Amino acid sequence: MEHLKNAWYVAALSTEIEDQGMLSRTILGQSVLLYRKLDGNPVAIRDRCPHRFVPLSMGKRDGDDVVCPYHALRFAPSGQCVHNPHGDGLIPKAAKVQSYPLVERDGFIWLWAGDEALIDPSLIPDYSLLSGGHANSKGYAYMHMQANYEIVVDNIMDLSHVDHVHGPLLNTAGHLSAQQPKVVEEGRSITVRWDWQQDPPMGFFSPFLPQPGAAARHHVTVCWTAPGTMLLTVGAVQNGGRDDDGLLSWDHHLMTPETETSTHYFFGTRRNWLVEDAELNRMKLEGTVHAFTAEDKPIIEAVQREMGTTDLWSLKPVLLTSDPAAVRSRRLLAKLIAAENR
Structure with a gap:
């Protein structure tokens, strides 16, 4: 998709992401998995295991991590695979998924779609009216x-x-x-x-x-x-x-x-x-x-x-x-x- 990359897009309402739940949503043509860590902070990672491309949202939570339902690779909120139950347990360098920077503000979960080096929170519109009243x-x-x-x-x-x-x-x-x-x-x-x-x-x-x-x-x-x-x-x-x-x-x-x-x-x-x-x-x-x-x-x-x-x-x-x-x-x-x- 052609879109403005270095920008913030709303990925979800704050209320859509439950404490122990997971939400899969296609954003800008890519499947994204949204959930909250145990401390309540939201996480967004690519909803696709790099091994056989199963949606991670079909798996289960293990604390702050997500376990793939197919071969049980476990991924941290950073997107890095942190557990491989197969063979010698070595984790391939490519065993990781994209993670997306998030900001939760005014009842929305904002996702940065571009270059992480260019993240600019000031580009999120001021919708603080929704935080008052x-x-x-x-x-x-x-x-x-x-x-x-x-x-x-x-x-x-x-x-x-x-x-x-x-x-x-x-x-x-x-x-x-x-x-x-x-x-x-x-x-x-x-x-x-x-x-x-x-x-x-x-x-x-x-x-x-x-x-x-x-x-x-x-x-x-x-x-x-x-x-x-x-x-x-x-x-x-x-x-x-x-x-x-x-x-x-x-x-x-x-x-x-x-x-x-x-x-x-x-x-x-x-x-x-x-x-x-x-x-x-x-x-x-x-x-x-x-x-x-x-x-x-x-x-x-x-x-x-x-x-x-x-x-x-x-x-x-x-x-x-x-x-x-x-x-x-x-x-x-x-x-x-x-x-x-x-």
């Missing part, structure tokens, strides 16, 4: 998309589709399509923002505003950071207030390529209203995930099937006034990849 104001989810990750990113970077795709919970009553939002590029990020007045407000906010059902000013800011993570700040405010005076939801969308035509979609969210209400938190998360899986997902996956390629530009797509943020994200990512390959 009441536990009942936050939620996480995992979804799977049968589509290239850049197509999934396009969907968020061009939110005019919300006018036409989504139901009452997220519907924006046609107010986004007519806009030509401002796009700002800075470093490895692209930011785009929409503002509009809506009466009645989005169903997502309407019941919780000071004047439920009455007109409100809405705003959405999307900040994409290469290669595939986005923070959406979504809000509603009445009576001429500032953004911070109103209701706010911070929605984190993180895309990690599985293969050329499939994507791991991680989601984290936090809100600033009724923050201790666990039932509201459950309903909000379930409603949002349902909107993605029932409304966005079928269209995105149909796009990938119809394209039959991951090369968008080879198909000469028609561009609209709503496209600049998505186009600039693609071009910036292509520029970073090209610079890395020089």
Whole structure:
């Protein structure tokens, strides 16, 4: 796969890796085994024994090590084989698997996909909003998309589709399509923002505003950071207030390529209203995930099937006034990849 190598990709939600469990996940076209050591720190190694290429995830844990189910070679968290039960017990020099540097932060397990000598933790986006606030104001989810990750990113970077795709919970009553939002590029990020007045407000906010059902000013800011993570700040405010005076939801969308035509979609969210209400938190998360899986997902996956390629530009797509943020994200990512390959 062609991808940005010297970058961080989300490999899993923190909650997906249990204390004594193992999780196998294909990331950037390679099978990766994720688990936690006895001290709780996460580990990622290639999920393929170098002897006969059996997935190590089919084996068992032995303390911090993993034992291959086929011939019982045992591998340490470093990826090095540390036990060979055959013959004289000598361990071949090639008996090792790749290990991947990890950082656990803000509810996500981040994996460095490139040169270990170039590891830069500062390239992990600041999503510390998810580390604060009441536990009942936050939620996480995992979804799977049968589509290239850049197509999934396009969907968020061009939110005019919300006018036409989504139901009452997220519907924006046609107010986004007519806009030509401002796009700002800075470093490895692209930011785009929409503002509009809506009466009645989005169903997502309407019941919780000071004047439920009455007109409100809405705003959405999307900040994409290469290669595939986005923070959406979504809000509603009445009576001429500032953004911070109103209701706010911070929605984190993180895309990690599985293969050329499939994507791991991680989601984290936090809100600033009724923050201790666990039932509201459950309903909000379930409603949002349902909107993605029932409304966005079928269209995105149909796009990938119809394209039959991951090369968008080879198909000469028609561009609209709503496209600049998505186009600039693609071009910036292509520029970073090209610079890395020089």
